[in-house]
Amino acid sequence: MTAFAYRIDATDEDARAGVLHTAHGDVPTPAFMPVGTTGTVKAMTADAVRATGASIVLGNTYHLMLRPGAERVARLGGLHRFMDWPGPILTDSGGFQVMSLAKLRKLDADGVTFQSHLDGSTHRLTPEHSVEIQRLLDATITMVLDECTPFPASPEEARTSMQLSMRWAQRSREAFQTREGYGLFGIVQGSVYPELREESARALIRIGFDGYAVGGLAIGEGQATTFAVLDATVPNLPLDKPRYLMGVGTPDDLIGAVQRGIDMFDCVIPTRGGRTARAYTSRGVFNLRNARFADDPAPLDASCRCPACVRHSRAYLHHLFKAEEMLGPMLLTWHNVQYYQELMRGLRAAITERQLEAFAAATRAGWLRDDDE
Amino acid sequence: MTAFAYRIDATDEDARAGVLHTAHGDVPTPAFMPVGTTGTVKAMTADAVRATGASIVLGNTYHLMLRPGAERVARLGGLHRFMDWPGPILTDSGGFQVMSLAKLRKLDADGVTFQSHLDGSTHRLTPEHSVEIQRLLDATITMVLDECTPFPASPEEARTSMQLSMRWAQRSREAFQTREGYGLFGIVQGSVYPELREESARALIRIGFDGYAVGGLAIGEGQATTFAVLDATVPNLPLDKPRYLMGVGTPDDLIGAVQRGIDMFDCVIPTRGGRTARAYTSRGVFNLRNARFADDPAPLDASCRCPACVRHSRAYLHHLFKAEEMLGPMLLTWHNVQYYQELMRGLRAAITERQLEAFAAATRAGWLRDDDE
Numbered sequence: 001m002t003a004f005a006y007r008i009d010a011t012d013e014d015a016r017a018g019v020l021h022t023a024h025g026d027v028p029t030p031a032f033m034p035v036g037t038t039g040t041v042k043a044m045t046a047d048a049v050r051a052t053g054a055s056i057v058l059g060n061t062y063h064l065m066l067r068p069g070a071e072r073v074a075r076l077g078g079l080h081r082f083m084d085w086p087g088p089i090l091t092d093s094g095g096f097q098v099m100s101l102a103k104l105r106k107l108d109a110d111g112v113t114f115q116s117h118l119d120g121s122t123h124r125l126t127p128e129h130s131v132e133i134q135r136l137l138d139a140t141i142t143m144v145l146d147e148c149t150p151f152p153a154s155p156e157e158a159r160t161s162m163q164l165s166m167r168w169a170q171r172s173r174e175a176f177q178t179r180e181g182y183g184l185f186g187i188v189q190g191s192v193y194p195e196l197r198e199e200s201a202r203a204l205i206r207i208g209f210d211g212y213a214v215g216g217l218a219i220g221e222g223q224a225t226t227f228a229v230l231d232a233t234v235p236n237l238p239l240d241k242p243r244y245l246m247g248v249g250t251p252d253d254l255i256g257a258v259q260r261g262i263d264m265f266d267c268v269i270p271t272r273g274g275r276t277a278r279a280y281t282s283r284g285v286f287n288l289r290n291a292r293f294a295d296d297p298a299p300l301d302a303s304c305r306c307p308a309c310v311r312h313s314r315a316y317l318h319h320l321f322k323a324e325e326m327l328g329p330m331l332l333t334w335h336n337v338q339y340y341q342e343l344m345r346g347l348r349a350a351i352t353e354r355q356l357e358a359f360a361a362a363t364r365a366g367w368l369r370d371d372d373e
Numbered sequence: 374m375t376a377f378a379y380r381i382d383a384t385d386e387d388a389r390a391g392v393l394h395t396a397h398g399d400v401p402t403p404a405f406m407p408v409g410t411t412g413t414v415k416a417m418t419a420d421a422v423r424a425t426g427a428s429i430v431l432g433n434t435y436h437l438m439l440r441p442g443a444e445r446v447a448r449l450g451g452l453h454r455f456m457d458w459p460g461p462i463l464t465d466s467g468g469f470q471v472m473s474l475a476k477l478r479k480l481d482a483d484g485v486t487f488q489s490h491l492d493g494s495t496h497r498l499t500p501e502h503s504v505e506i507q508r509l510l511d512a513t514i515t516m517v518l519d520e521c522t523p524f525p526a527s528p529e530e531a532r533t534s535m536q537l538s539m540r541w542a543q544r545s546r547e548a549f550q551t552r553e554g555y556g557l558f559g560i561v562q563g564s565v566y567p568e569l570r571e572e573s574a575r576a577l578i579r580i581g582f583d584g585y586a587v588g589g590l591a592i593g594e595g596q597a598t599t600f601a602v603l604d605a606t607v608p609n610l611p612l613d614k615p616r617y618l619m620g621v622g623t624p625d626d627l628i629g630a631v632q633r634g635i636d637m638f639d640c641v642i643p644t645r646g647g648r649t650a651r652a653y654t655s656r657g658v659f660n661l662r663n664a665r666f667a668d669d670p671a672p673l674d675a676s677c678r679c680p681a682c683v684r685h686s687r688a689y690l691h692h693l694f695k696a697e698e699m700l701g702p703m704l705l706t707w708h709n710v711q712y713y714q715e716l717m718r719g720l721r722a723a724i725t726e727r728q729l730e731a732f733a734a735a736t737r738a739g740w741l742r743d744d745d746e
Contacts, residue, residue: 040693040700045680068667068692076670076688084684294441297449307418311457315449319441320413326699327413 017351023181046084062097070136078138090141127171144172158191183210194232201236274333284367293318306338390724396554419457435470443509451511464512500544517545531564556583567605574609647706657740666691679711
């Protein structure tokens with residue numbers, strides 16, 4: 001068996017390149033995790049996800065506990081087998097989506113009660129229950145249940161919320177069954193307040209986790225604030241553990257966060273964009289529904305090796321979206337996920353060569369060369 | 374360059390196994406053509422279509438002329454390049470879908486005027502124009518414009534309609550530009566009347582085509598009538614030319630038609646079924662939404678080599694359809710097209726070994742072993 005361990009191979013200023021070893025395989029970092037909401041990265045086969053170079057995917061506990069149900073997934077051999085992803089899987093705690101998707105949710109000191117957005121049935125999530133659901137799913141990395149403090153929040157609201165999350169983090173740690181190669185991550189909260197972020201980080205370190213996530217960001221505060229919170233938070237996290245910025249972000253966000261010492265990311269931007277004709281490329285962001293692509297024989301991104309770019313023209317992709325053909329989302333999601341993985345490969349190589357600043361500047365300059373938005 | 378030619382390698386009673394040589398490659402027959410309506414076999418990448426073993430696909434002239442437009446496809450290098458299908462493509466004439474999809478259609482002796490179902494714009498299709506559109510698309514096999522006689526039709530209606538189609542067939546032949554490796558197929562009409570079918574076949578043979586289609590079937594007349602019309606029609610067709618039964622059908626229809634001497638088919642059943650949870654398998658037809666699959670760890674079809682069957686459980690496919698995930702249609706369309714191609718491979722092998730009757734009986738017996746419908 002493989003111990004759950006993080007090895008840093010290179011650093012460039014605050015940025016790190018390394019490998020996270022897990023029971024289900026290695027994750028080279030910095031790593032972007034495609035979001036596999038209900039047991040599928042939307043519009044992609046598992047083979048396609050693998051072909052992009054992704055080494056880890058994320059599953060949503062809220063969705064999976066409601067449908068098909070964690071016990072069912074366990075009976076069927078776990079999420080890896082269910083979705084044909086033998087590699088590492090990180091699951092969120094369910095808390096974030098309870099607050100954003102569920103109906104009639106009610107938070108108390110012990111947990112949260114909510115009604116399913118699917119059928120109105122009543123469910124309850126506590127720190128212990130969330131950990132148990134993630135165990136049934138066989139998550140390689142389990143996230144503690146927390147409260148994602150809304151933005152904006154007053155210092156008092158942010159402190160109360162953060163302290164609740166820290167108590168839940170302690171309970172999650174106690175409920176988590178240690179297994180070789182599996183890990184549990186704590187989540188730093190504290191809104192935009194540096195002293196609360198520091199207090200939260202210290203509380204988590206006292207409990208002790210296999211990795212540390214930064215939560216409560218990318219919820220409307222803006223990139224400058226996100227980066228300021230990272231600047232106040234990351235220096236308080238252990239050097240030798242992976243750091244995961246939850247729910248972030250655009251390619252530009254990823255570069256800035258890697259420069260600030262973040263190792264892992266997840267976000268729906270590449271997959272949601274793939275379904276809505278929004279293309280992320282080395283030349284910037286395009287909306288493929290734009291009429292200017294109707295007769296464009298060029299590949300979407302000449303530097304990309306995905307099937308959408310190697311096999312087809314922008315004109316064809318434009319046509320697929322105009323005709324509302326499923327192949328449009330299929331090809332563009334593949335491309336976007338591939339672009340994100342290429343970006344992570346580039347970041348890892350640049351850190352190893354201690355050329356991160358030059359790589360970041362060149363990448364950002366590329367985006368300006370052909371941008372319609 | 375390759376001449377457009379059909380070589381028969383084996384026969385078993387009236388059934389034939391052969392190879393159709395074209396400018397874009399060979400088509401082993403009997404062949405099933407997946408329907409690539411608007412330049413995409415719905416929910417499949419071209420790579421996936423190839424992986425099923427399909428050697429030829431069908432494109433719909435009506436859809437493509439309206440969007441993205443035949444001239445645009447021509448400017449972009451033709452339909453093969455546009456949709457990443459360098460192999461043979463057969464296009465229909467557009468006539469059938471004008472009558473089934475367009476608004477305010479008006480047929481006259483010279484052609485048909487109609488309004489696009491997309492934007493209400495007015496278009497006209499004549500035999501000459503249909504042939505020209507198919508040339509712009511770079512169709513390997515062009516179909517003559519005909520009138521698909523509605524069912525039911527009186528003998529008089531059927532005769533008048535058939536005779537119109539024969540005049541249009543003559544005009545299509547004259548408009549068609551002969552190119553090495555490209556072919557033009559005529560279409561037998563005549564509704565359910567044997568003497569009209571015979572008259573239509575003789576008229577087409579006098580004109581001379583590279584292949585002969587049987588049209589006006591699978592429009593509500595029922596399998597027994599379809600087969601009776603084939604029995605009255607096929608013996609009147611040249612032995613040395615491919616025979617194409619348009620718009621057919623279920624796996625059982627295909628077996629019966631191959632036994633009656635048909636070489637080529639197209640139908641939306643496997644692809645439409647793939648999007649609506651309807652699975653065609655060696656054990657019969659399943660609706661994957663059925664609750665009995667929710668905990669079923671077995672593969673959809675243990676004898677199938679497609680990713681849906683090799684990588685996943687029935688429970689996972691059931692979950693994807695319940696959750697309305699795009700991957701459900703993606704995987705099941707792949708499976709259904711693969712099943713159809715496996716069936717055609719089995720038919721070709723059985724004809725070669727002169728075991729067609731035994732193969733047909735064994736295949737039909739398999740369908741009865743696990744059928745929920």
